[in-house]
Amino acid sequence: EVQLVESGGGLVQPGGSLRLSCAASGFTFSSYWVHWVRQAPGKGLVWVSRINPDGSTTNYADSVKGRFTISRDNAKNTLYLQLTTVRVDDTAVYYCARVSVGAYHFDSWGQGTLVTVSS
């Protein structure tokens, strides 16, 4: 069974940092693009970032470029998102999701981890 399990969310002050993790199991993690998508409370889904199977290519939404860093450890089957210089509007549930090579749809999602930015 394909599983993606996020962790690392919590309360952080504006300007602070946090690292999110997404542990993958049930599939060959190193063969998939993986993405982060976030959802502010009561709001819609917003794409955040993606990384290719070997970690050599990364892309970011303009709203997080320069502040967030996506990375992966294929030996540990884990995806990461390092959040720095966080803002109140970064408050959201952060989901990881996988995409097959050559595809453009998120076919499996984690359950999400909540990041709250507040003083």
Next chain:
Amino acid sequence: QSALTQPASVSGSPGQSLAISCTGSLSDVGSYNLVTWYQQHPGKAPKLIIYEVTKRPSGVSDRFSGSKSGNTASLTISGLQAEDEADYYCCSYAGISNYVFGTGTKVTVL
């Protein structure tokens, strides 16, 4: 990149059909046959129900169907059931390694 435009809410009675529109631009929906639809129940993760405009993943009911004309994509739910009550989001690849989601539509089964 602006969010794709969806109606905030639609409703229907059990057994009826309803459609949800998703309007974008030539930068996204109009240029790529890469529109996807996700269903999200309260407190749950999104679930893929339609990809590449019209394709259904294995295990998704054939009551869900997708289409596209110009800059507007649509999701149709036929034979509406109580379990279809959820939020629905469209999403389109928008080039330059970018994805844009819709504003979301709450479906209510009366």
